[in-house]
Each structure stands twice: as C-alpha cells, then as structure tokens.
Amino acid sequence: MSTYAQKKGFGATLWDFLTTVDHKKIAILYLIAGGFFFLVGGLEAIFIRIQLAVPNNDFVSAGLFNEIITMHGTTMIFLAAMPLVFAFMNAVMPLQIGARDVAFPFVNALGFWLFFFGGIFLNLSWFLGGAPDAGWTSYASLALHSKGHGVDFYILGLQISGIGTLIGGINFLVTIINMRAPGMTYMRMPLFTWTTFVTSALILFAFPPLTVGLVLMMFDRLFGANFFDVTLGGNTVIWEHLFWIFGHPEVYILILPAFGIFSEIFPIFSRKRLFGYSSMVFATVLIGFLGFMVWAHHMFTTGLGPVANAIFAVATMAIGVPTGIKIFNWLLTMWGGSVKFTTPMHWAMAFIPSFLAGGVTGVMLASAAADYQYHDTYFVVAHFHYVIVGGVVFAVFAGTHLYWPKMFGTMLNETLGKITFWLFFIGFHLTFFIQHFLGLWGMPRRVFTYLPGQGFDSANMVSSIGAAFMGLGVIVMLYNIIVTSVKNVKVGNDPWGDGRTLEWAIPSPPPFYNFKQLPLVRGLDAYWLEKMDGKKGMTPAEPLGDIHMPNSSFLPFMMALGLFIAAFGAMYHVNDKAWALPVMIIGLLVTFGSMFLRSVKDDHGFHIHKEDLMDDDDKGVKA
Amino acid sequence: MKRLAKWRLISLFSILALVLSGCGEPYLSTLKPAGEVAKMQYDLMKLSTLIMVGVIIVVAIIFILILVRFKRKDDRIPKQVEGSHKLEIIWTVVPILLLLILAVPTVAATFKLADVSPMDKKNTKAIVINVRSHLYWWDFEYPGQKIVTSQDLVVPTNEKVYFNLKSTDVKHSFWIPAVGGKLDTNTDNINKFWLEFDDKQANEAGNLFYGKCAELCGPSHALMDFKVKAISRDKFDDWVASMQNVKEPAKAQGTVAAQGQEIFNQSCIGCHAVTPSNKMPETARLAPNLSDFGNRTRVAGVLDHNKEELKNWIRNPETYKPGNMMTGKYPEMSEEQLNALSEYLMGLKVQK
Numbered sequence: 001m002s003t004y005a006q007k008k009g010f011g012a013t014l015w016d017f018l019t020t021v022d023h024k025k026i027a028i029l030y031l032i033a034g035g036f037f038f039l040v041g042g043l044e045a046i047f048i049r050i051q052l053a054v055p056n057n058d059f060v061s062a063g064l065f066n067e068i069i070t071m072h073g074t075t076m077i078f079l080a081a082m083p084l085v086f087a088f089m090n091a092v093m094p095l096q097i098g099a100r101d102v103a104f105p106f107v108n109a110l111g112f113w114l115f116f117f118g119g120i121f122l123n124l125s126w127f128l129g130g131a132p133d134a135g136w137t138s139y140a141s142l143a144l145h146s147k148g149h150g151v152d153f154y155i156l157g158l159q160i161s162g163i164g165t166l167i168g169g170i171n172f173l174v175t176i177i178n179m180r181a182p183g184m185t186y187m188r189m190p191l192f193t194w195t196t197f198v199t200s201a202l203i204l205f206a207f208p209p210l211t212v213g214l215v216l217m218m219f220d221r222l223f224g225a226n227f228f229d230v231t232l233g234g235n236t237v238i239w240e241h242l243f244w245i246f247g248h249p250e251v252y253i254l255i256l257p258a259f260g261i262f263s264e265i266f267p268i269f270s271r272k273r274l275f276g277y278s279s280m281v282f283a284t285v286l287i288g289f290l291g292f293m294v295w296a297h298h299m300f301t302t303g304l305g306p307v308a309n310a311i312f313a314v315a316t317m318a319i320g321v322p323t324g325i326k327i328f329n330w331l332l333t334m335w336g337g338s339v340k341f342t343t344p345m346h347w348a349m350a351f352i353p354s355f356l357a358g359g360v361t362g363v364m365l366a367s368a369a370a371d372y373q374y375h376d377t378y379f380v381v382a383h384f385h386y387v388i389v390g391g392v393v394f395a396v397f398a399g400t401h402l403y404w405p406k407m408f409g410t411m412l413n414e415t416l417g418k419i420t421f422w423l424f425f426i427g428f429h430l431t432f433f434i435q436h437f438l439g440l441w442g443m444p445r446r447v448f449t450y451l452p453g454q455g456f457d458s459a460n461m462v463s464s465i466g467a468a469f470m471g472l473g474v475i476v477m478l479y480n481i482i483v484t485s486v487k488n489v490k491v492g493n494d495p496w497g498d499g500r501t502l503e504w505a506i507p508s509p510p511p512f513y514n515f516k517q518l519p520l521v522r523g524l525d526a527y528w529l530e531k532m533d534g535k536k537g538m539t540p541a542e543p544l545g546d547i548h549m550p551n552s553s554f555l556p557f558m559m560a561l562g563l564f565i566a567a568f569g570a571m572y573h574v575n576d577k578a579w580a581l582p583v584m585i586i587g588l589l590v591t592f593g594s595m596f597l598r599s600v601k602d603d604h605g606f607h608i609h610k611e612d613l614m615d616d617d618d619k620g621v622k623a
Numbered sequence: 624m625k626r627l628a629k630w631r632l633i634s635l636f637s638i639l640a641l642v643l644s645g646c647g648e649p650y651l652s653t654l655k656p657a658g659e660v661a662k663m664q665y666d667l668m669k670l671s672t673l674i675m676v677g678v679i680i681v682v683a684i685i686f687i688l689i690l691v692r693f694k695r696k697d698d699r700i701p702k703q704v705e706g707s708h709k710l711e712i713i714w715t716v717v718p719i720l721l722l723l724i725l726a727v728p729t730v731a732a733t734f735k736l737a738d739v740s741p742m743d744k745k746n747t748k749a750i751v752i753n754v755r756s757h758l759y760w761w762d763f764e765y766p767g768q769k770i771v772t773s774q775d776l777v778v779p780t781n782e783k784v785y786f787n788l789k790s791t792d793v794k795h796s797f798w799i800p801a802v803g804g805k806l807d808t809n810t811d812n813i814n815k816f817w818l819e820f821d822d823k824q825a826n827e828a829g830n831l832f833y834g835k836c837a838e839l840c841g842p843s844h845a846l847m848d849f850k851v852k853a854i855s856r857d858k859f860d861d862w863v864a865s866m867q868n869v870k871e872p873a874k875a876q877g878t879v880a881a882q883g884q885e886i887f888n889q890s891c892i893g894c895h896a897v898t899p900s901n902k903m904p905e906t907a908r909l910a911p912n913l914s915d916f917g918n919r920t921r922v923a924g925v926l927d928h929n930k931e932e933l934k935n936w937i938r939n940p941e942t943y944k945p946g947n948m949m950t951g952k953y954p955e956m957s958e959e960q961l962n963a964l965s966e967y968l969m970g971l972k973v974q975k
Contacts, residue, residue: 449845
C-alpha cells in the first residue's frame with residue numbers, strides 16, 4: 001500500500017502515518033523524528049562552539065549554557081542517535097531476515113510514539129521555564145539542587161521515551177528469534193541483523209537500571225522522597241552507578257548497529273564477502289557482554305578505591321580486543337576486493353581512521369591512574385565525539401545514503417553526498433582533534449567560558465571553525481534530500497548493483513507485505529548466492545498463498561499521548577496547582593483506556609488474497 | 624581518495640607541530656608534570672600513546688595499500704574469501720599482549736596513587752589538608768596546624784601532601800592539572816589521596832599552580848578556580864606560624880580601613896571569618912576565610928587581585944559568578960563604604 005500513498009491527499013497520508021503499524025513506515029517516522037532532533041541537537045552544538053570560540057564570551061549566559069550542553073547531550077543520545085539507528089533497524093532488519101514485518105507491529109508503533117512524545121515533552125522545557133541543566137548524566141546532588149522544572153522534564157521525558165526504546169528492543173529480539181525465513185539460520189544472518197539482535201539484548205538489560213534511577217529521582221524531586229539526599233541518609237553515588245550501568249551499554253547500543261551498517265557497506269562495495277564472518281559475530285557478542293562489565297570506568301575519580309579501579313581498568317582494556325578484531329576484518333574485507341568509492345563507502349572508509357582514533361584514546365582512558373588526568377576534561381569530550389560522531393553519526397550518514405533507495409525508491413545525489421562528506425569529515429577532525437590537547441593542557445569539560453592567559457584561546461577558535469564546516473555539511477545534505485525528493489527518479493530492486501542480502505532482492509520501496517512468497521535462504525549473503533548462480537531473484541520457500549496482515553491502529557498514538565499529558569500533571573503537582581492532579585488522572589485514563597480498548601476489541605487483521613497478489617506480478621513485484 | 628591521503632599527511636604534520644610547540648602552560652598543563660603523581664601519570668600517557676601509535680601505523684599501512692591497490696577498475700568479481708584463522712589469531716593475540724604491557728603499570732600506579740597509609744597513622748608528621756568544596760569556592764583546613772584558609776591553597780614542596788576531600792553542597796572535583804590527577808569531592812563520603820609538588824618545576828611555574836573544579840556543579844562551574852602556592856618547607860612553616868599567630872581579628876591600619884572593618888563586622892562577619900583558627904565546625908564555615916585575603920592572587924578565584932575588582936565583586940557578585948551564595952546576603956553598599964571595605968580587606972595579610 002505504501003506505493004499508493006503518494007496518490008493520497010495530505011490528510012490521508014498523515015492519518016496513514018499516525019495509525020501505521022508497517023515497519024517500513026515506522027522506520028520513516030523514526031528517520032524524520034530522529035533527523036529533526038539531530039538538527040536541534042546540532043544547533044545546540046553550534047551555540048556551544050560560538051560561546052567557546054573566544055575567552056570570556058557572553059553569547060549565552062552561564063545558566064543557559066548549562067541548559068544547552070545538557071540538552072545537546074540528551075537530545076543527541078536519546079532523541080537523535082537512538083531513533084536514527086532504530087530507523088535503519090526497522091527499515092532493514094525485517095527485510096534482511098525475510099520477514100513480512102516485526103513480531104509485534106502494534107508494539108512497534110507504540111514504541112515510536114512513546115519515544116516521540118517523550119522527546120517532545122523534553123524539548124518543551126525550552127518554552128516552559130527552562131531546560132534541564134544538570135548535564136546529560138544528571139548527577140544526583142546537582143540535579144536535586146537544580147531549581148525550576150528543568151530536571152523534571154528530563155526525568156519524565158526520558159522515562160516515557162525510555163519505555164518506547166525498551167519495548168522496541170524486545171520487539172526486535174522476538175522478531176529475529178521467531179521470524180527468520182526458511183534456511184536463515186543464526187549463522188547466515190547478515191551482520192546488521194546480528195548487531196540489531198545484540199543491541200536489542202543490551203537494551204533489554206540496560207534500560208531497566210535507567211528506569212530505576214529515573215523513578216528514584218522522580219520520587220525525590222516530585223514526591224518528597226530522599227533516595228539521593230545525603231543529609232537524610234540517601235546516597236548520590238548510587239545514582240552514578242545506576243546511570244552508568246545503563247550509560248555504558250548505551251554507547252554500545254549506539255555503536256553496534258553502526259558496526260552493522262559498515263559491515264554491510266564494506267562487502268557490498270568491495271564485491272567481497274565479509275572477512276571472518278564468524279569472528280565478527282563473536283566479537284559483536286563479546287563487546288555486548290563486556291559492555292556491562294566496565295561501567296565504573298566512568299567513575300574512576302569518584303573514589304571507589306584502587307581494587308575497583310584496577311579491575312574496571314583491565315576489563316575496559318579487554319574491550320579493545322574484539323573491537324580490534326572488527327577493524328582488521330573490515331580492512332581484510334576490502335583487501336583483494338574491487339572497491340568502488342560511492343558516498344556510503346566514503347563514510348565507511350573515513351570511519352576506520354576516525355573510529356580508530358576514538359578507540360585508541362579509549363584504551364588510554366582505560367588506564368585508571370592516567371584517567372585521573374583525562375577525566376572530565378576536553379580529552380574525554382574529544383574521545384567520545386570521535387567514537388560517537390566518527391562511529392555512529394558516520395554510520396547514520398552512510399546508512400542514509402545506502403538505504404535511501406530501499407526506503408524511498410530513489411537515490412540521493414552522489415556528488416552532493418560527497419560534498420557533504422568532505423565538509424563534515426574535515427569539520428569533524430578540525431573540531432575535535434584539537435580538543436584532546438585542550439584537555440591535556442588543563443581545560444575541564446562543561447565550562448561555559450574560560451579566562452584568557454591559560455593557553456586555550458587559539459585551540460578553541462580552531463575547534464569552533466570546525467563546527468561551522470560540520471554545519472555546512474549537514475545543510476548540503478538537507479538540500480540533497482529536498483532535490484532528490486522533488487526529482488524522485490525511481491530505481492529498481494538492487495540500485496547499487498552489488499547488493500548481497502535479502503532486502504536488495506525485492507522492489508524499492510518494497511510492497512507493504514515485503515515478500516509475496518517467503519524466500520529460501522541457501523547461505524550467507526543469500527541474494528548474492530542466487531545472483532552468482534545466474535538467477536534473477538530468490539527461490540520461494542512456499543507456494544503463493546493468502547498473506548495475513550495486521551490492521552492499522554490509532555491506539556498506539558493515544559497511549560503515548562496519555563502519558564505525555566499525565567507527565568505535565570505529575571510535574572506541576574509540585575507547585576500545588578489545582579489542575580495538576582486532574583490532568584495527571586485524565587492522562588493516565590487516556591493511556592489505560594486505550595490499553596483496555598486494545599484488550600477487549602478483537603482485531604484479527606486482514607488477509608491479502610492470492611488473486612490480488614498475482615495481479616501485483618504485472619508491476620514487477622517478485623518474491 | 625588521493626585527497627584523503629594528502630589530508631592525512633597535513634594532519635600528521637600539524638600533530639607534529641603541536642607536539643613540538645605546545646605542551647601548554649607550566650602552571651596548568653598535564654604535559655608539564657610538576658610532581659611525582661603527575662609524572663607517573665605522564666609516563667602512563669606516554670606509554671599508552673606509544674603502543675597506540677604502533678597500532679595506528681599498522682592500520683594506516685593496510686588502509687593506504689587498500690586505497691592504492693584495490694580501487695575498482697573492471698567488472699570482475701573478486702574471490703570470496705571466508706577468513707583466515709592464522710590472521711585472526713594474530714590480531715587477537717597481539718593486542719592482548721600490547722594491552723598487558725599497558726595493564727601492568729596501570730594497576731601498579733593505581734594502587735600506588737591510592738596509598739594514603741601515612742596520613743592515617745597516629746602522630747603523623749605528614750601534612751594533611753581537609754578540602755571542602757562549596758558552590759564555587761574552596762575551603763582548606765590544616766587539622767594538624769589548626770588553621771583554615773580558602774581559595775589559595777598553600778603547600779610545601781618536595782614532600783607528600785595528603786588530602787581529605789568532601790563537598791558540602793553538590794559534587795565537585797578537585798584538580799591541580801600540573802601536579803596530579805583529580806579526585807571528586809563527594810557529598811557522601813571523604814575521599815583521600817596524595818600529591819607531591821616538585822620544587823624546581825614549581826619555581827618554573829612561578830610557585831603558583833592553577834587548580835580547577837572538574838565536575839559540573841552549576842552555572843559558575845567554569846569559574847570555580849583556585850590557586851596553589853607551592854613553597855619550600857621553611858617558607859611554609861613560616862606561613863603556618865604567622866597564621867597561627869593571628870588569634871583574633873587583626874586591627875585595621877588607618878582610618879579608612881578602620882571604617883571598613885566596622886562595615887565588615889556589621890555586614891560580612893556572619894559568614895566570613897578573619898581568624899585562621901578552625902574552632903568553627905566545617906559546616907558553619909559558610910564563606911571563604913579572609914584572614915590572609917590581602918595575599919591572595921585573585922578576587923573570588925577569577926578576578927584580578929586589586930581594589931577595583933574587589934569593589935566590583937562586592938557591588939554585584941552575580942555578574943561575575945552566577946548562582947553564587949553571596950548575592951543578596953548583605954545590604955547594598957555606597958561607593959564610600961565599598962572603598963573602606965576594600966581598603967580593609969586588602970590590608971588583611973598574615974605576612975607583610
């Protein structure tokens with residue numbers, strides 16, 4: 001049905017997206033919402049660099065600066081990087097395993113709307129008395145000290161969007177376990193699917209600690225509890241543990257799908273199967289596992305003592321091993337290949353040195369005794385931007401170019417794509433490389449200004465100039481998207497010509513049921529195998545028959561909206577506003593009412609009949 | 624892609640230029656270590672950088688060879704290689720060995736830096752300093768010497784100085800970059816560590832190191848600087864003796880200053896002490912101790928140390944340190960009162 005959507009009016013299209021349970025449309029929603037928040041977070045980053053370009057600057061005030069850095073971090077991690085990664089998982093993973101949708105399409109839509117309303121709630125803080133200002137880590141003593149409702153927006157907004165992420169992760173897990181096409185064994189799954197799988201497992205175990213921390217903080221700030229109030233027997237270090245038990249796996253939640261995207265790009269554009277596939281899978285699982293063993297390296301200076309610091313230092317270094325395995329496997333994938341430098345490949349190539357730089361500073365940071373110097377300085381800022389921008393953001397750009405034709409049926413302009421790449425790549429290194437040195441020269445992070453005469457002036461100016469280049473790169477990218485969408489030149493199943501996995505075996509964009517007949521998978525790189533055997537498409541694993549599809553529903557939107565309304569009630573309840581409690585009750589009624597409706601109303605979905613599918617043949621839809 | 628190689632080369636040169644020219648300021652930079660702790664940490668930095676540069680070179684060589692050799696020229700389908708056990712074992716085992724080379728000294732240094740046993744001995748001769756961090760200022764108490772000072776930490780060189788760190792409001796972090804890594808001042812517990820200040824390096828840095836707060840603590844986090852006067856043990860002992868000599872608030876010299884002292888006694892003394900003895904419990908020390916204010920190097924940690932800036936500060940602290948705890952705690956002062964007050968405060972010196 002997605003192919004018909006463009007013929008509808010705007011209202012009908014909007015309603016279609018508000019009620020959709022189709023993983024491909026939800027992917028587009030994630031891409032749009034994540035892209036929007038990426039621009040918001042990017043704008044905040046530009047403000048930060050303007051403020052820090054010269055010493056003693058007063059572009060923004062000290063308090064506002066703290067709000068900007070807090071929102072920059074929170075927005076980029078929770079509202080930009082995660083949903084953008086989720087966009088690709090939704091768009092590609094079900095296609096890669098030969099499924100017609102995710103296991104729970106309704107829950108998939110609910111996950112998106114929860115994330116979306118959580119993000120909107122968090123950002124409304126700008127217009128309702130001030131954004132959170134305690135850093136994206138929101139350490140408890142400062143968060144409790146913070147006046148106004150900023151931190152409340154953080155707690156409630158993240159709580160709502162966190163539920164969305166958690167159920168999204170569970171959904172992906174179930175999908176990958178249960179819905180693989182015939183012949184798609186675990187060790188034949190494309191690496192992006194593998195990383196989605198491991199990431200989803202990380203989400204399942206990492207988000208509950210965050211939820212617990214946020215609930216405790218919520219009770220402290222809104223309902224008079226004292227979990228983190230030291231004078232009343234609370235403990236603030238507990239917050240640090242809870243946050244980082246979530247926070248460290250979180251960065252792997254972001255980087256593993258990025259690894260997955262690059263593990264698709266290198267084989268496609270080298271025309272060569274992924275080198276050391278099984279060790280790549282093993283390394284992915286190992287990184288996911290070790291990711292839970294190292295959270296205290298964010299707390300080396302908290303004073304946990306030498307035993308804890310030494311153990312966590314060695315554990316952290318250990319992560320360097322599987323990551324190194326991956327880097328060399330990617331290099332050897334290209335070795336002996338026939339490498340074509342398309343835009344996605346530009347990003348993938350640039351990822352290797354950039355991420356490597358972030359990785360080696362990661363090992364340096366793991367050395368606990370030396371970390372006492374790096375910790376909370378611009379060295380750390382440089383490190384995590386090298387891994388998150390050089391890894392995740394590069395992957396998002398690469399994935400956008402790679403999967404744009406699969407998601408929208410048209411190719412982004414390659415020349416503009418390469419211009420974006422060079423602007424962003426140069427800007428990125430200009431901005432962040434020098435920050436390693438700023439940190440070593442003694443500049444702490446999260447400072448709203450610095451005094452002249454400390455040797456920080458020119459380096460900060462260089463860094464700010466770099467940020468401008470990155471901004472230009474993103475603008476060219478937006479222009480590219482607009483131009484491409486207006487031209488809308490349609491492409492076929494396999495627009496890059498060298499697709500290896502199942503998603504390239506079906507039309508771009510795929511029909512709403514994905515596969516008319518589920519494909520038979522004969523090995524790794526299933527579509528490539530068929531192509532090499534001289535076949536045009538996949539061998540079907542089942543006779544043509546009726547396909548069972550889920551109905552669209554407006555209930556996910558309503559469930560999320562209810563929590564969004566209730567959050568306002570919970571927050572303003574503190575101010576003894578008379579309307580707060582009723583609003584909270586109404587909001588919860590909307591949510592639970594929708595859930596009740598969903599439970600009592602039988603929704604059996606519908607069937608696409610065999611005859612209608614046969615008609616589709618004329619349009620070139622192949623299973 | 625040749626442009627990429629060129630760009631790499633340029634960045635390599637700029638790195639070299641940076642390394643050669645810029646190691647930062649001697650009073651602030653971790654790359655100019657001025658004490659045993661910073662030196663140990665600097666050695667670890669060098670070791671880890673060396674190992675990592677080795678890894679980078681290996682990757683760079685393979686990377687460049689790929690760029691040069693495997694660009695698509697024809698439509699051939701390359702051989703599909705599954706993997707290589709030999710290679711995979713090599714790039715698993717070699718990194719493990721490299722990491723062990725780094726892990727051993729890391730663990731050793733971590734334990735060495737945490738060894739504060741001398742400060743817990745009874746009748747210890749070691750200098751112990753209780754650091755208490757407050758919203759945007761630092762309180763330094765010398766329990767053995769029974770004196771208190773603020774903002775400008777005074778320490779003897781060439782011996783281990785031990786610190787008890789705690790915060791009274793929100794979490795901060797105590798950091799003297801040139802002398803050693805930081806340790807957080809938690810609200811929950813006391814953290815302990817030691818630093819050593821090298822005499823020669825201290826001289827090069829003008830005997831004054833810059834200290835920083837390294838943990839986000841509110842709007843004025845960036846302005847929570849302090850200074851460290853590192854002086855020889857003899858001079859330190861002199862200073863301690865002079866501090867101990869001040870038993871009651873020093874009498875102001877001259878009529879203007881006397882007037883200032885009167886204003887101070889009416890409006891300021893509720894929070895600011897002008898005697899260095901530590902009879903008050905730490906929670907009652909609401910504001911920096913001003914006994915030795917005349918010898919400070921900065922007003923409020925960030926402004927130049929002169930009467931004009933002092934008057935500016937008292938006139939409106941909020942413009943200089945947003946979110947501070949001083950604003951609004953005292954009546955507005957006339958220009959004349961400000962003059963008198965700053966005259967008095969600038970005269971507060973335990974050593975002339």
